[in-house]
Amino acid sequence: MIAILNAYRFRARLPINRAVRVLVGLTAALLLALGWSAASGALGISPWGLLSGQADPLSVQVWWQLRLPRLLLGVAVGAMLAGSGAAMQGLFRNPLADPTLLGLASGAGLFVAVWIVLFQDSGAGSLYGQFAAGFLGALCVCLIVFGIAKRQGGGSAAVMTLLLAGLAINTLAGAGGGVLAFIASDEQLRQLSLWGMGTLTNALWRTTALALVLIAIALWLLMRSARELDLLQLGESTAHAAGLDAARLKRRVVVATSLGVGLCVALTGVIGFLGLLVPHCLRLWLGPGHRLLLPASMLGGALLLVVADTLARTVAAPAEIPVGLLTSLLGGPYFLYLLMRRNRAC
Amino acid sequence: MLTLHQAGLTTTPSIAPLDGTIRPGELLAIVGPNGAGKSTLLSMLSGFRRAEQGELRLDGKPLNEWPIAELANRRALVAQQELPGFDWQTDELLSLGSNPAKSLVAALLDDLDLTHLAKRSVLSLSGGERQRVMIARGACQLLSRGSPTAKDGGLLLLDEPTSALDIGQQQRLMRQLRAWAEQHRIAIVCVLHDLNLASTYADRVWLLHQGERIDHGLPNQVLNPQIIADIYGAELQHIEGRRHGKPLLALMP
Numbered sequence: 001m002i003a004i005l006n007a008y009r010f011r012a013r014l015p016i017n018r019a020v021r022v023l024v025g026l027t028a029a030l031l032l033a034l035g036w037s038a039a040s041g042a043l044g045i046s047p048w049g050l051l052s053g054q055a056d057p058l059s060v061q062v063w064w065q066l067r068l069p070r071l072l073l074g075v076a077v078g079a080m081l082a083g084s085g086a087a088m089q090g091l092f093r094n095p096l097a098d099p100t101l102l103g104l105a106s107g108a109g110l111f112v113a114v115w116i117v118l119f120q121d122s123g124a125g126s127l128y129g130q131f132a133a134g135f136l137g138a139l140c141v142c143l144i145v146f147g148i149a150k151r152q153g154g155g156s157a158a159v160m161t162l163l164l165a166g167l168a169i170n171t172l173a174g175a176g177g178g179v180l181a182f183i184a185s186d187e188q189l190r191q192l193s194l195w196g197m198g199t200l201t202n203a204l205w206r207t208t209a210l211a212l213v214l215i216a217i218a219l220w221l222l223m224r225s226a227r228e229l230d231l232l233q234l235g236e237s238t239a240h241a242a243g244l245d246a247a248r249l250k251r252r253v254v255v256a257t258s259l260g261v262g263l264c265v266a267l268t269g270v271i272g273f274l275g276l277l278v279p280h281c282l283r284l285w286l287g288p289g290h291r292l293l294l295p296a297s298m299l300g301g302a303l304l305l306v307v308a309d310t311l312a313r314t315v316a317a318p319a320e321i322p323v324g325l326l327t328s329l330l331g332g333p334y335f336l337y338l339l340m341r342r343n344r345a346c
Numbered sequence: 347m348l349t350l351h352q353a354g355l356t357t358t359p360s361i362a363p364l365d366g367t368i369r370p371g372e373l374l375a376i377v378g379p380n381g382a383g384k385s386t387l388l389s390m391l392s393g394f395r396r397a398e399q400g401e402l403r404l405d406g407k408p409l410n411e412w413p414i415a416e417l418a419n420r421r422a423l424v425a426q427q428e429l430p431g432f433d434w435q436t437d438e439l440l441s442l443g444s445n446p447a448k449s450l451v452a453a454l455l456d457d458l459d460l461t462h463l464a465k466r467s468v469l470s471l472s473g474g475e476r477q478r479v480m481i482a483r484g485a486c487q488l489l490s491r492g493s494p495t496a497k498d499g500g501l502l503l504l505d506e507p508t509s510a511l512d513i514g515q516q517q518r519l520m521r522q523l524r525a526w527a528e529q530h531r532i533a534i535v536c537v538l539h540d541l542n543l544a545s546t547y548a549d550r551v552w553l554l555h556q557g558e559r560i561d562h563g564l565p566n567q568v569l570n571p572q573i574i575a576d577i578y579g580a581e582l583q584h585i586e587g588r589r590h591g592k593p594l595l596a597l598m599p
Contacts, residue, residue, distance in 0.1 A: 090431070093431030093432070094431075095432070230442055231442060231443050232431070233430050233431035233432055233434070233442070234430060234442060234443065234483075235425060235428040235430070237389065237392070237394045237423060237425050238423055238425045238480075238484075239443070240392070240393075240394050240414070240423075241392050241393075241394065241418065241421065241422055241423030241503070242418050242422065242423075242442070242443030242444075243414055243417065243418030243419075243443060244443075245414050283432070287433075287434070287435065287438070288431075288432035288433060288434055289434075289438065
């Protein structure tokens with residue numbers, strides 16, 4: 001959080017006071033949400049009890065081993081999805097772009113499904129395997145998409161090609177998922193469908209810690225691209241003359257996004273619409289400049305996912321609703337509303 | 347200063363090799379019929395399309411050896427009308443790609459009659475207003491760099507800067523370009539469709555036809571009614587400007 005604020009402060013020449021107010025406000029809201037989330041759940045644990053050491057050992061165990069990693073994973077995944085949504089929208093100069101659009105999420109999802117159905121054993125390595133599969137899936141999609149785009153050369157044709165390649169990959173991944181569901185055992189099918197709906201239940205320290213580090217790197221790469229994403233909005237040839245290396249920018253954003261999103265999908269399944277909803281709302285409020293929009297989206301995404309996840313695990317406690325269902329129920333109608341309203345350009 | 351040594355492009359759209367020098371403080375017009383390669387040539391001058399033959403040198407150093415960020419301090423491009431991504435505020439858009447002082451932004455907005463639009467969103471502007479905003483941004487990029495050398499203010503490349511402007515704004519813009527060129531020692535290259543604008547405001551003219559520069563020199567030499575009528579396939583009549591002595595071309599009914 002501090003790193004994000006600092007990264008912003010060093011390059012700002014914008015209305016700095018407003019930017020700081022916005023980021024501090026969002027951070028405060030996120031901390032409040034985390035406090036609320038930490039205290040609520042199937043097992044009520046008061047933060048004061050934890051701090052003063054008066055809580056019983058079971059509660060302490062549950063809090064440290066289950067709830068804390070889950071909170072941190074929620075923050076990381078929310079920030080990653082919304083941040084990469086904002087970056088993708090900037091890259092495609094289109095407010096409807098989203099990591100799922102490029103096929104990254106579904107490609108990662110397909111690989112994870114393949115892992116679950118064909119390779120998973122019940123050993124301790126299974127979570128790491130899932131993790132690696134998602135990572136690999138997003139990377140493959142990334143390489144395929146870029147291989148196709150490279151042949152087309154630069155210009156707006158390349159962007160169109162990227163979008164179409166994403167569409168093809170989404171279709172392919174959907175079909176592949178269908179085949180896997182067909183051959184899966186009942187147990188695997190249940191696991192697949194639960195994971196596919198998107199949930200933060202899998203948060204364990206051993207995977208979360210690694211995910212946090214990798215996601216932090218991906219977020220840092222995106223933050224470094226903010227000024228260049230601003231420049232890209234001038235159009236490719238004008239931006240080139242204004243000092244932008246568009247090829248390098250594309251490479252960096254797509255690699256950061258695919259790694260981060262691949263990780264998120266492997267750990268939590270597909271949590272939809274976060275990458276579309278959060279940057280879009282924030283852009284209406286803050287304007288299109290990425291130096292503010294990117295960190296604000298990351299904070300906003302984390303906030304939204306933490307709140308949604310807390311609701312998901314408390315509304316029907318002790319049962320748990322997959323948080324992906326909640327975000328899709330929120331985001332789907334909003335997306336339709338956007339499409340219906342969107343008659344003017346951009 | 348930009349110099350060309352037999353610089354050209356071999357892949358279509360191609361440009362036949364040409365020599366030339368574009369000097370600080372001058373306004374060079376590139377004219378020619380549709381599809382003559384004007385925008386392609388401009389793209390080559392900016393370095394976006396690399397010369398495939400010969401060489402371009404900016405301030406003595408080959409164009410493709412300049413680091414892309416440093417090059418941005420020496421030359422700016424305003425491409426043909428393209429909508430900016432997302433809804434920027436006019437004064438924000440001006441600052442994209444550079445870190446201008448507020449006074450510079452204000453001065454440029456004033457130069458192009460945009461002050462009253464400073465806080466408007468760019469997508470709500472008219473085509474002509476937006477065109478002037480993009481030109482102001484290009485100028486801002488050149489003028490905001492750290493320490494301008496007194497002798498050479500860099501290179502400003504404009505692709506059809508007057509295409510959406512009314513005649514009053516055309517005059518205002520062309521006069522402003524001349525003023526920038528002289529005050530800041532900027533070399534300005536304009537692709538122009540209006541030959542009379544080229545004749546009235548340019549120091550020199552390059553005439554392009556089918557990817558080849560077929561003539562270059564002073565406007566009244568290059569804009570010869572006979573040749574122009576030939577390559578444009580238009581019937582023209584030649585009017586000598588009474589007060590300023592610049593040749594004008596009018597369409598025959």
